[in-house]
Structure formats: C-alpha cells, structure tokens
Amino acid sequence: MKILLVGISARGLAESAVNSGYSVIALDAFGDLDLQDFCESYSLARDFGMRYSAAGLYQASRRLQFDAIAYTSNLENYPQVVQRFARHHQLLGNPAQALRQVRHWPLLYGVLHDAGFQIPETIFHKNGRRAVPERTWLNKPIRSGGGQGVTYARAGASPKRGFLLQEYIPGLPCSASFVSNGQQAVVIGLSEQLVGLPQFGSQGFHYCGNLAPLAAIDAAGQGPVILAQVQQIAQLLTKEFGLVGVNGFDFILKDGRVFLTEVNPRYSASMELIEKTYSLPVFDLHLRAVTQGALPDNIPLTLAQTSRPRFYGKAILYAQRAIHAPHTNRWLHSQIRDIPHPGERIPSGKPVCTLLAEGSTRQDCFSRLAAGVEAIKGEIYA
Secondary structure (H helix, E strand, O other), X not given: OEEEEEOOOOHHHHHHHHHOOOEEEEEEOOOOHHHHHHOEEEEHHHHHOOOXXXXXXXXXXXXXXXXXXXXXXXXXXXXXXHHHHHHHOEEOOOOHHHHHHHOOHHHHHHHHHHOOOOOOOEEOOOOOOOOOOOOOEEEEEOOOOOOOOOEEEOOOOOOOOOEEEEEOOOOEEEEEEEEEEOOOEEEEEEEEEEEOOHHHOOOXXXXXXXXXXXXXXXXXXXXXXXHHHHHHHHHHHHHHHOOEEEEEEEEEEEOOEEEEEEEEOOEOOOHHHHHHHHOOOHHHHHHHHHHHOOOOOOOOOOHHHOOOOOEEEEEEEEOOOOEEOOOHHHHOOOOXXXXXXXXXXXXXXXXXXXXXXXXXXXXXXXXXXXXXXXXXXXXXXX
C-alpha cells in the first residue's frame, strides 16, 4: 500500500512513516531537500506551479498514484477537502465530520465546560458580547494554526467575521499528544511550546518549536495532577468527537491547571520529539489505531520512568529578511531538517529550516538549540 502524505509541511510525518517501513509519497508546500532525500515527494509550487492551498493539494494529488492518504496541518481547517480525498482513497485519519465538530469552537468549548474542565472565556462573532477591560484579550482566527494571525485585542472590541476573542491566560504554552480509536485514548507525550522567540526570528504568538518532555510533569506534586487532566481531556475529546489516530491539543499550564486552547486532530509538529523522547513509532501507532483500533499500553511519561532521561528540542528559524538559501546540501544528514534547496528564495518571515537538539536538562537542550540557530544565522546572513 502506498500512502500519500499531505499538508503544509509533510516532512515530520514522512520521516516517521519511512522509519516505520511504510511506502509513502509526500505532497506539501515546500518539497524540502531532506524530504526528497528519503522519499518520493512533490512541492505544489515547484512541481505543479500552484500556490499553496488545501484545495491545491487535492488537485495536484489527482496526478499521483497512491492507495491511501494521511494528512497533517492545515487540512483540519478544510474538512470539505478531506472529504474529497476520502471519496477516492482510503482515509487514514479523522473523517471530515469529526473535523467539523472538534474544530467548531462553540461546540468544543461547550463540551469541555459541561465536563468541568478549565477553558479561557471566549467571545464569538455576533453573540453580542465585547471584551471587558478588566481582562486581557486575544484576537484569534477561527481557522487558526501555529499562532499565525493572533494579536492582542483592544478593550471593548467584538470579534469580526472569521475571528474570535479569547481571554489571555498567562502561563506556560504546552502541547499534548495522544492516540485514539474512537472510544479510548492513550496520552503519548507532553511538550513545552516555544512561542514568539526573537532569537529564532519569531514574534508575537508565532509557534517556533517545542521541548520534550514537559519539565513540569516531573515537578514535585504537580505531575500526577497535570497528567490526570490531560488524560481526561484526551479521553473526552476522543469519545465525544470520535477521534482516531494520533491527535494533539494545545494548552496553557497555569498553577497546575490545564486550559485547553485548541485541538489539532492530526499529526502535529511536536510529535517528532515525542517519538525521540519515548522511542515511539508515531506513524505506526497512528495507522494501527485507525485501521485496527489498536492502542499502545500506557506510556511512562515522566523522566523518572524513562530508561534514558534526555530532553529533546526543535527550533524553527524564520527569515528576518528576504534571503536566498546557501549551499544547503551539506546540511543533509545533520540535525537540520526542512532544508530549503540551494539558492531557493525565502521571503522575510517565512521558515528557513528546523533545527533539532538534545541535552541532559531542559536548559541544556534549549541552549544547544539557540547556539545551533545562531550558527545557521551566521551562514545564511553572511
């Protein structure tokens, strides 16, 4: 069986699939150099002359030969496209109806609220409410992803069409990964999110990486409480929305409480770190859950339970100005991922590449990421 992998960037998903022995084709926005190095892959722009869009992925896929499809970001925002894929090929992931429901913000937050979970106060378009000045508010796109388009909202504002206002919760941005079979869920990892870090060329609420495992779950007294909340939320989401395969959700951790901010019902960027941290074949877990309903045994999630306690990190470097990629062939088979082609033009604010690192502590790992990024910046801005 040949599986088509689609999304904005399919590299992480493809790497996991290839490492588990699956035959895949990748189709995404970039067609990065390292992606082409380990599987058949295509770029919408380079190979089909198309600007990136979910609909464009479907149109281009009609010219490829494959048996089944698995998707990553941002197809969760386009259930109609997922439904079109499913008409012609076996869908290895959440069906369109599940996406419509779990990405319907009022429904999602209503389910969480009724179950007694913490949620940020949220104001939707045309519900007659405004942002009260006693709180800090965020203006967020309905079709959200990676923190793009998220800004602070002014007091008294009301959300425009396509946006919502959400109470800003000060705390640690985190993500949780879990695998589901429609009825049950097993949490496979937690990580810290890196957001808006200027040393990585990021700003505002723009996602720029992760660190795993989540150090807070090893803090005295906090770990079991955090893990229990995450597992309960994963179980609720799975049963309420019929989720299958690997899924994730973003949350803010504040005073040991989990405030869910977004559900990502597909393979997520942090999962390649989860794979390293816990030695898990994430894509294989995904397929087994979707096709067989099989779930792994409970994963030991704390450092104390792992045989080789290490921290793993990834940092996405964004271009601070428009550049042309250097001779990036030498980046292959290093700790650099999502490698642009030599001479490729990268506009200001767009991702240049991803750097992976590991360390004995959270700070050691982050320092290695920062040092590696500085080395790459020295090369691309020389």
